[in-house]
Amino acid sequence: MRASLFITCYNDTLFPETGRAVVTLLERLGVAVEFRPAQTCCGQMHANTGFRGEAFSLAKKFVRLYADAEAVIIPSSSCAAMIRDQYPALMEELGNEELRGEFSALLPRLYELSEFVVDVLGVEDVGAYFPHRVTYHASCHGLRALALGDRPFRLLKNVEGLELAPLENLDRCCGFGGTFSVKNAEVSSAMMTAKLQDVQATGAEFCTALDNSCLMHLGGAMHREFAAMRTVHLAQILASTREHPAEVM
Amino acid sequence: MILPVLDPKLALPFPKAALPVLRNAQLRKNVAHATDVITGKRARLVAEKHDWQALREAASAVRTHVLENLGPYLEQFEERCTAAGGVVHWAADAAEAREIVLAILREEQASEVIKIKTMTSAEIQLNPFLAQHGVEAHETDLAEIILQLGHDEPSHIVVPALHVNRSQVREIFARTMGLPDLSDDPQALTAAARNYLRKMFLTVPTAISGANFLIAETGGVAVVESEGNGRMCLTLPRTMVTLAGIEKVIPRYRDLEIMLQVLARSATGERMNPYTSLWTGVTSGDGPQRFHVVLLDNGRSDILGHERERQTLKCIRCAACMNACPVYRQTGGHAYGSVYPGPIGAILTPQLMKMEYAQSLPFASSLCGACYEVCPVKINIPEVLINLRAKVTDQEREEERRFFDPLYLGLRMASKVFANAGRFRAAQRMMRIGMKAFTGKDGWIRSLPGYGARWTMTRDLRGAPEQTFREWWAGRASGKVKA
Numbered sequence: 001m002r003a004s005l006f007i008t009c010y011n012d013t014l015f016p017e018t019g020r021a022v023v024t025l026l027e028r029l030g031v032a033v034e035f036r037p038a039q040t041c042c043g044q045m046h047a048n049t050g051f052r053g054e055a056f057s058l059a060k061k062f063v064r065l066y067a068d069a070e071a072v073i074i075p076s077s078s079c080a081a082m083i084r085d086q087y088p089a090l091m092e093e094l095g096n097e098e099l100r101g102e103f104s105a106l107l108p109r110l111y112e113l114s115e116f117v118v119d120v121l122g123v124e125d126v127g128a129y130f131p132h133r134v135t136y137h138a139s140c141h142g143l144r145a146l147a148l149g150d151r152p153f154r155l156l157k158n159v160e161g162l163e164l165a166p167l168e169n170l171d172r173c174c175g176f177g178g179t180f181s182v183k184n185a186e187v188s189s190a191m192m193t194a195k196l197q198d199v200q201a202t203g204a205e206f207c208t209a210l211d212n213s214c215l216m217h218l219g220g221a222m223h224r225e226f227a228a229m230r231t232v233h234l235a236q237i238l239a240s241t242r243e244h245p246a247e248v249m
Numbered sequence: 250m251i252l253p254v255l256d257p258k259l260a261l262p263f264p265k266a267a268l269p270v271l272r273n274a275q276l277r278k279n280v281a282h283a284t285d286v287i288t289g290k291r292a293r294l295v296a297e298k299h300d301w302q303a304l305r306e307a308a309s310a311v312r313t314h315v316l317e318n319l320g321p322y323l324e325q326f327e328e329r330c331t332a333a334g335g336v337v338h339w340a341a342d343a344a345e346a347r348e349i350v351l352a353i354l355r356e357e358q359a360s361e362v363i364k365i366k367t368m369t370s371a372e373i374q375l376n377p378f379l380a381q382h383g384v385e386a387h388e389t390d391l392a393e394i395i396l397q398l399g400h401d402e403p404s405h406i407v408v409p410a411l412h413v414n415r416s417q418v419r420e421i422f423a424r425t426m427g428l429p430d431l432s433d434d435p436q437a438l439t440a441a442a443r444n445y446l447r448k449m450f451l452t453v454p455t456a457i458s459g460a461n462f463l464i465a466e467t468g469g470v471a472v473v474e475s476e477g478n479g480r481m482c483l484t485l486p487r488t489m490v491t492l493a494g495i496e497k498v499i500p501r502y503r504d505l506e507i508m509l510q511v512l513a514r515s516a517t518g519e520r521m522n523p524y525t526s527l528w529t530g531v532t533s534g535d536g537p538q539r540f541h542v543v544l545l546d547n548g549r550s551d552i553l554g555h556e557r558e559r560q561t562l563k564c565i566r567c568a569a570c571m572n573a574c575p576v577y578r579q580t581g582g583h584a585y586g587s588v589y590p591g592p593i594g595a596i597l598t599p600q601l602m603k604m605e606y607a608q609s610l611p612f613a614s615s616l617c618g619a620c621y622e623v624c625p626v627k628i629n630i631p632e633v634l635i636n637l638r639a640k641v642t643d644q645e646r647e648e649e650r651r652f653f654d655p656l657y658l659g660l661r662m663a664s665k666v667f668a669n670a671g672r673f674r675a676a677q678r679m680m681r682i683g684m685k686a687f688t689g690k691d692g693w694i695r696s697l698p699g700y701g702a703r704w705t706m707t708r709d710l711r712g713a714p715e716q717t718f719r720e721w722w723a724g725r726a727s728g729k730v731k732a
Contacts, residue, residue: 009667012718013677014711019718035722040667046660048616048635050642054664061668086635089557140617173575177615179656182703184264184613189707190271190579191615220708223693 002032003116004069006062008076009041015212017247021239022075022113028239029121033073038065044082047090049179059083059090063103071120072110075235077142077210078178080112085145112142113235114151114210124154130240131161135204137195137218138170139211152210152234159237165202172198176217192221200229206248208234253402253583256374257602260586262609267584276412280404280581283411284572290518291569291623298514308511309627311504312563315496316553322465322498323544329468333530335540343373346545350375350457350490353541354384357488359455361385364393365482366472367459368406368566369492369545371588372601375457386457387449389478391442398425404582404590407516407568412581446478456486456537460493461565462508463542466501469529470542473512473522483526489537495544496553496562508565511625515567548601557636561596563626568593570620570630576613585610592620596633604640611637655700674719681713688712 003026007019026033043058062083066072074080084107091100117123136156142148156164175181175191182188196218199207205228209215212233219231232248240246254260270276295301315322327337340346354362362379364370364386376386388397392410396403399421403409410418419433422441431441458479462471470491472479483489499508513522531540552561571577571591582590587598587607595614599607611634620630651657666676687694694710696702704710716724 007718009673013680014713016714016716016718016721020721023722035719037719037723038670040670040673041663043667046664048638049656049660050611050635050638050640051660051664052639052642054660057664058667089632140615140619144618144622171619173615173617173619175575175615177617180612180615182700183656184267184576185703185706186264186271187267187576187579187613188615191575192707194575194579216710217708220704220710223709223711224695224707 001030001070001121002034003071003073004034004036004066006039006042006066006072006074006079007035008074008079010216011076011212014216015233018075018212018233018235021233021236021246022073024239024244025117025126025235026073029117029123029126031121036065036069042079042082044079044086045178047082047086052090052093055086056090056094059087060094060096060099063087063091063099063106066106066110067102069106069109071116072106073113073116074110075113075210075233076212077112077139077146077148078213080110080115081141081145083107083110112146112148112210114142114148114155115146117238118151118154125158126155126238128159128238128240129161129242130159130237130246132206133163133165133202133204134206134208134237135165135167135199135202136170136234137167137174137199137207137209137214139209139214140173142210143171148210155234155238156208159240162237165204167202168198169195174214174218176214178213181217188217189221192217196221196225196227200227204229206230206232206237208232208237210234252400253404254586255371255402255583255588257587257598257607260607263584263586263613264609266586267580267613270580270584275414275417276581277579279412279414281578282414283405283408284578287408287518287572291515291572292518294514294518294520298510304507304511305625305627307507308565308625309563311499311507312565312626313560315498315500316559316562319495319498319553322500323495325465326463326468326498327544329466330463330530330542331468333468335468335530335542338541338543340543340545340547342547343545346373346492346543346547347375347378349543350492351379351382351384353488353490354379354455357455357539359384359453359488361387361449361453362455362457363387363389363449363453363482363486364457365389365459365479366461366474367457367492368403368588369459369494370457371403373492373545373547375492387453389446389449389482390474391439391476391478394442394445395421398422402583403588405568405571406566406589406591406593412583446481450481450485454487455490456482456488457490457492458483460491460497460542461512462505463493463498464502464505464529465498467529469502469527471505472526473509474524474526475517475522477524480524480526483528484536486537488539488541490541490543492543492545495546495549496564512565512567515569515623515625548603551603552600555600558596558600558633560628561593561600561633563628564593564597565626566593567625569623569625570628573619573623574614575617575619576615585613592630592634593628596628596630596637599637599641604637604644608641608644611635611641659700674717677717677719681715681717684713
């Protein structure tokens, strides 16, 4: 099986270790991974901040770039949700029938990482080893827009050595919210403080998620507070083995 | 204490209005506790309803159908209500509605009026207007009494005094009712309110109410409440004025079957609310003998005209969205600067203001989607928030003062950068160099200047890595880097 990796702009720039982990994981599971260097950004930041015109161009670019891909893997639940939830309305507004057709054809071949591994590859035990106590933060877009359900838990439960610590108020937002985190920095921080209390109460060493944006927010606060906890993208846990442990910053 | 301002024309932008609340530990504790209690009750009662999603779907269909046929249904309501002895008035805006109400009260020679269950009256700033014209308005909903006597403002649409706790209520009642020995026992507090209210119910012959539903088929009005004060207010006076937004109409009496089920469960976490009052026009010897309905537009037709935002008007004011909202949980209602707070307020208020005020509200959300998940009429609030953000951005981006606004500048530049992968690669390199200056020896950034400080005020930021993903990939593909 061939799969094209849409790494997303911020993973590419700020969290390359997540991208490397996705490649390692998928190749271990027998997937031929390709990367199209013309990719940039899905347009989520622009769409959600009201820059609709700019989001249109990026959406168009995305659809054209992946029109012939066998499968597109997105290791970010919010970017995957942007494409699945917001592109249809953008496409309709653009009124370009040809593009709309291309998008409808592409849509069923777009996967958030955990969807691809569990639903398409049919694998729940990816052969990973991560001997740590871990709690899972359900990013809102993964939880609600993508309805990932228990997929991430099924993957985590099969990781050798991993002790899964349940998180209270799992469905409550961490307060990141893209540009919300700076436009409403104080409220965003208040939400973050509440989330961190729950996260730290788990006594986990790592907080994981399927979205580095939430983790950048929570991990930034953990670092600020010298908390005895770090963040790590789920892909890095799944890629981790005894021979090649996760790269954790 | 800073007095909350619930007039969108005067209120501070949301991020600024939220600041005093974030510093108010008592208020935040009250809001978190109250919303936890309501969301817990709601979740239990929704879980026991196996056809909940079908009910939501049905409620949504009723409301959507109404909005697509609003004109005919309103005309039908007017005709049937008039036939039953009511008088229907049409108010295009807040000023007209206020004048209509005042004219009715003058006709009644009323110097006092009792009120129940009407947010619409707060929307049109009715109480201060009546006071200016010599009519004293008394709220009779328990929560509204607490707020009126405490010179406070509502912070929630179903539980208006949600931000006030029991001991604070005791203090307000003790002070304003002259009861220094009052305890904070809930029974003692309700007894005090009862004594205070009973006199008004028996002496003030004119009342103003809101409406939960207007029934087109019968010309009837439905009001739901928990205390029975509404029932008093709706039955004892001689004259009743009902103020209702034009979107409140439902087609048939039997539609209440759906609407009342979803409303009670969503609003208070009850299978059925304690008091449901239904009346049609005037009945000789029973209830008010003069009955007026004021149908308020005040921006609603405008919203109706926007196909993508129209769903805002499906709202049945259950407040499930604000109870579930993680932003509301931190700020309570006052920060929204409107009688309609929370997620629904964030989309309704700016639209009622024709996008001329309250532009910060569509941005007062992390777009987490909790509101949409619980909405009993399936309003896709995140979608409307995003649409409204686009409208605000379209207004603002042409303004000269926005040219150097860091967020606008950044997003404009980002769109140029993202348009082309070559440019994106160059920007990544520049960003890495730029970030280096702020990065500590441990690879983390503790402080950024300018707009970046909005991030680093509470969060560190990991410095840019030595290699982007695409650089690693390119190296791997050319065999320079070990896979």
